[in-house]
Amino acid sequence: MTTQNSSGIVRSSELTRFRLAPNPGPMSLAGTNSYLISAPGAEGRVAVDPGPLDEPHLQALAGDGPVELILITHRHADHTAAAARFSELTGAPVRAADPAHCHGAAPLLDGETIWAAGTEIRVLATPGHTGDSLCFHLPKDGTHGSVLTGDTILGSGTTVLDYPDGTLRDYLESLDRLERLGPATVLPAHGPVLPALDTVARAYRGHRQGRLDQVRAALVALGAEATVAAVTDAVYADVDPSVRRAAELSVAAQLDYLRG
Template sequence: MTESAQPAPGQMVRSSPLTRYRLADNPGPMSLDGTKSYIIAASEEGTCVVVDPGPDQEDHLQGLAAAGEVALILITHRHPDHTAGAERFHQLTGAPVRAADPAFCFGGEPLRDGEVIEAGGTQIQVLATPGHTSDSVCFYLPRDGSNGSILTGDTILGRGTTVLDYPDGTLQDFMASLDKLGKLGPATVLPAHGPDLENLESVVLTYRDHRDERLAQIRAALGTLGEGATVQEITDAVYADVPASVRPAAELSVAAQLEYLRVTR
């Protein structure tokens, strides 16, 4: 799926041999085109797994429920554009909701790092990938095409780079999660926002390069402004071109990077 071919909200799109998604009608500076709710199923006649029911929009949830018999609902992380509709979707389908954070589980147990779930006619491996948030997980589908695929939530986006929800999410955790994901090789990346990406290993290298570049800019700003420079002053220097709508996210990234530099010195 190329960026120019992004679907309209409500359209069901085939994203890989084992996955489809429905785009929620919640576009914005942080959600890009909207949140993609994925359906995992080896066969359209069998049961399926829904990943991130998305916002509490009745038409969106009803559309997901109509896609097949839902056996399980999985959550990538706690943010409301992924979870606000989870309890209602549990009521609609009767399927248990599982997340890393017990607060977002409904009728299901918390997810465990490394566990392999047999559902939807296939295998789904849970990978804890904190950084965007402390409870972020990705779902690896080793049988999805020749290289497998991975549903990355907001850990890796289809466009741009991931915001760290500091202090809940830290750059130390995020860099370790990138290392973990890079070991999966050229799997197809199925993000919750933006277009799909072809090669996880390559995307991870791009993400690391971007973080290293930003850290170098932060160090340079500290050299000019002094070690006592505020987050706001450093954001002015390093993220001067970001629009006002994403300025708070830029400040969170600066705060996370300053902590990373303190810890890793």
């Protein structure tokens, strides 16, 4: 589903559309996907991750129809910077796992079911990328449902673990949880829509296990007390300088996991 209207809002599934925010970069890929959820015939919308503070982007999202609720997948600024302004613009409350990012409403709870915009939204705690990361499961979105995965699963590439807030142990458990949802459509906050969440979750787990094997080998070569920088040099030798810090965070998370 790739139809786009004049405001740049693109159909991504039966119940969702998104607008790409103008914030491309090494970590945000083409930019942040700000989603709108609504069932056919529903008057209201649920917005997810309004993104950076860019007024034309927010005006386009608000102009699609009444927004009754704003949800946040996690604390990073490319998802939350516009939340207060978008709440002001639409009159809708903002809910997130972290109370610091809520405006006019209570924090979201793991396992909570929200009924809004004519459909059911299930809240899933999926820590790992950050400690407060959430995914939103839309069980009625098409044959197998869909999941807005935030940065827990991306449309391309792999996810950074924002250690020590995000840990590998939590992340692997979150992948297990997402895999159990079956072949749901993946609606990521960055990159293209993907089919079959269970398949993607298994691939992500395989990638992490492969990296762990590389880190283990580096520790054998460098010594058990090797530094994060030294292991990063060995495992991510060809990494672009623009994402070196992200690589070091992932190595720190892997070392923490192995040293347990």
